[in-house]
Amino acid sequence: MFGDMMGMMNKLKEAQKKVEETKERLNTVLLKESSNDEKLSVTITANRSIKSISVDDELLGDKEMLEDYLILTINKAIEKATKINEAELAAVAKEGMPNIPGMDMLK
Template sequence: MFGDFMGMMGKLKETQEKVKATKERLNTVLIDESSSDGQVKVTITANREIKSITVDDSLLQDKEQLEDYLVLTLNKAIEKATNINETELAAVAKEGMPNIPGMDSLFK
């Protein structure tokens, strides 16, 4: 009985380490997103940290338009980053989970 428990605890610790390593790796995965006309470009990591924002000079004259472009473009980039992040972390978590009936549905 304790052997199974200790084995599960070891597996849990291993999975936690893999999750940590995956999060660190996701800091190096860059997502580039542009507005539809290319006037705003953003780069973020898969952990949703903004790395750069480039704005065309023509947008500097219209504050409202610039704000709209930034919101739309950043939201698209964040959505892509979130999808990558969740997919990667779910795969690591699922790999490390013991085979408990009914738990499969949590990671789909």
């Protein structure tokens, strides 16, 4: 029994290490999201860190329109990055979970 416990602890540590490695890798995954008319684009990492924003000169003359474009496009980029982030981390976590009796409800 004690050996089983040690094995589970080691598997949990390994899973935690893989989760951390995945988080680091997701910092390098870049996603680009653009407005429907391509006048504004946002580049974001899968960890939801904005790397760049590109704005068409036409938007610079209308503050309210620019703000609307920023809100819509950034929210779309964050939504896309969140889906990728959660899927990647869930896959790594599920793969590394030890077989603990009664915990099969996570599947």
